[in-house]
Amino acid sequence: MGKTGFKIGVMAPAARIEPALSELIQNLAAELYPETTPEIVFHPQCYLSSGHFAGSDNERSQAFLDIANDPSIDALWFARGGYGAARILETSLPKLKAPAKDKLYLGYSDAGSLLGALYNNGFTQVAHGPMPADLNRTGGEIAISRALDFLTSRSAETLEPSVKPSQPFAAFNITILGHLLGTPYQPDLTDHILMLEEVSEHMYRIDRALFHITSNPNIRKVAGIRLGRCSDILENDVDFGKTEVDIIEDWCKRSDIPYLGRADIGHDTQNKIVPFGKSDV
Amino acid sequence: MGKTGFKIGVMAPAARIEPALSELIQNLAAELYPETTPEIVFHPQCYLSSGHFAGSDNERSQAFLDIANDPSIDALWFARGGYGAARILETSLPKLKAPAKDKLYLGYSDAGSLLGALYNNGFTQVAHGPMPADLNRTGGEIAISRALDFLTSRSAETLEPSVKPSQPFAAFNITILGHLLGTPYQPDLTDHILMLEEVSEHMYRIDRALFHITSNPNIRKVAGIRLGRCSDILENDVDFGKTEVDIIEDWCKRSDIPYLGRADIGHDTQNKIVPFGKSDV
Numbered sequence: 001m002g003k004t005g006f007k008i009g010v011m012a013p014a015a016r017i018e019p020a021l022s023e024l025i026q027n028l029a030a031e032l033y034p035e036t037t038p039e040i041v042f043h044p045q046c047y048l049s050s051g052h053f054a055g056s057d058n059e060r061s062q063a064f065l066d067i068a069n070d071p072s073i074d075a076l077w078f079a080r081g082g083y084g085a086a087r088i089l090e091t092s093l094p095k096l097k098a099p100a101k102d103k104l105y106l107g108y109s110d111a112g113s114l115l116g117a118l119y120n121n122g123f124t125q126v127a128h129g130p131m132p133a134d135l136n137r138t139g140g141e142i143a144i145s146r147a148l149d150f151l152t153s154r155s156a157e158t159l160e161p162s163v164k165p166s167q168p169f170a171a172f173n174i175t176i177l178g179h180l181l182g183t184p185y186q187p188d189l190t191d192h193i194l195m196l197e198e199v200s201e202h203m204y205r206i207d208r209a210l211f212h213i214t215s216n217p218n219i220r221k222v223a224g225i226r227l228g229r230c231s232d233i234l235e236n237d238v239d240f241g242k243t244e245v246d247i248i249e250d251w252c253k254r255s256d257i258p259y260l261g262r263a264d265i266g267h268d269t270q271n272k273i274v275p276f277g278k279s280d281v
Numbered sequence: 282m283g284k285t286g287f288k289i290g291v292m293a294p295a296a297r298i299e300p301a302l303s304e305l306i307q308n309l310a311a312e313l314y315p316e317t318t319p320e321i322v323f324h325p326q327c328y329l330s331s332g333h334f335a336g337s338d339n340e341r342s343q344a345f346l347d348i349a350n351d352p353s354i355d356a357l358w359f360a361r362g363g364y365g366a367a368r369i370l371e372t373s374l375p376k377l378k379a380p381a382k383d384k385l386y387l388g389y390s391d392a393g394s395l396l397g398a399l400y401n402n403g404f405t406q407v408a409h410g411p412m413p414a415d416l417n418r419t420g421g422e423i424a425i426s427r428a429l430d431f432l433t434s435r436s437a438e439t440l441e442p443s444v445k446p447s448q449p450f451a452a453f454n455i456t457i458l459g460h461l462l463g464t465p466y467q468p469d470l471t472d473h474i475l476m477l478e479e480v481s482e483h484m485y486r487i488d489r490a491l492f493h494i495t496s497n498p499n500i501r502k503v504a505g506i507r508l509g510r511c512s513d514i515l516e517n518d519v520d521f522g523k524t525e526v527d528i529i530e531d532w533c534k535r536s537d538i539p540y541l542g543r544a545d546i547g548h549d550t551q552n553k554i555v556p557f558g559k560s561d562v
Contacts, residue, residue, distance in 0.1 A: 015519075051522035052485055083485045086492045090535065179489055182463025183496040204333055204364045208460055211367045215464040238296075241332035254371065 009067030015082030016054035078107025080133035128171035129273035171274035197228030203240035229266030290348030296363030297335035359388030361414035409452035410554035478509030484521035510547030
């Protein structure tokens, strides 16, 4: 439903989006919440183009800070994945001000670099879930609707089904979490249930990244791992001969981490929401 | 030249090699050193096949230990890269015995997982350089000849030209070093000059891996970075618009690590040898 006057700011930490997408998202929000339409402000940075990125590192960092530090905005919604969020961590994090901590952050995939770093910096309202660019998927409205329900009402139905109160959770793309290990941005996931998902990788790379992740001493302190969907697996020159479940079970066994089964997250419209930390605080 | 009776053991920590390759290597060694032909023993594990790997993890680990712990063998030469060395670290390292520390280890690419872990465990004779499978490259004899010169005589002409006494060095494939960060296998590279090379990656992945590497607090203590060759770069859907030198210069600048220029290493026949630590000890 959403409270009246809920305001969402959108910026693109990695790849750009088309201006037409923001209009479609705003129209969909108006349709879904005719009485309490949230205000969704797309930062002009979303449409910039600088090679691979939605504007330069400075432009992306500034847009992130503009929204994060604006006390009139309730939530920061990352527009899209790709690659680029990691490049603005070191310059942006020290410039976050008090209003940034009162805000809800939502995204996944590459945006996980920022989610992880924010969570590591004591931000308590950080969540893994759909982004505006998911509207480009077939049936993407369902993902956007879920994201808006969560952003405006923290609706329990939007959450990954195994999320329960009093248990801390976190969710990441496998490759993105791997690239946070051993950096000042790696969050402490002791006693968390960690959900992982992947897209467009070779199976041997998933295996290698899970060697890395499950070898990290802090990750070995998680309460368990759940595996989301690993979609669009690239073909190996020699078939790897194992499924993603074989792989995660093997690494969990070796590292004495409980494997708790599948998670309902992934690069698709079914991607459910995983709030970081305990969902009841 | 090589001392009489030098004995080299070869095992394959990742992908398998063909039996014909070992014969070619042995013939080449006999040609190069007619008087002091080193004995090159290929462990039968090199020819095993288990999906992606040269035998199961147990078989590869056992072959590694057979050679490393054999006091009659002077050097362990990794046969080939691919992916797999990381999978045998945790089970193999605790089983290394005294003769393993007196041995010279040579390899690169995926074998860097073992080189890094051995160096981290106090092994002082660890080097980055050509492997038997490099004979399959056009003009590969030059790489094998360099490796054999180094293995048997530690010949100074085989070394990467910037390697100098009293300065510690290390060399890694970028992706492989990234996957050691934050694990118990990450070596302390304080004050080292770190040489990095890459093959068959997208430029954005090289950028992302260098974010990761240069964000690590221990890597920020290196004396400097030299960049080897980054070959066979895969095409980006949006061209990344930067060269590998642009990228390393950028990350070195951001992380206050001196960038020292190019290194004569890479996935090619020119790949020079980089002994880990100080080459004069």
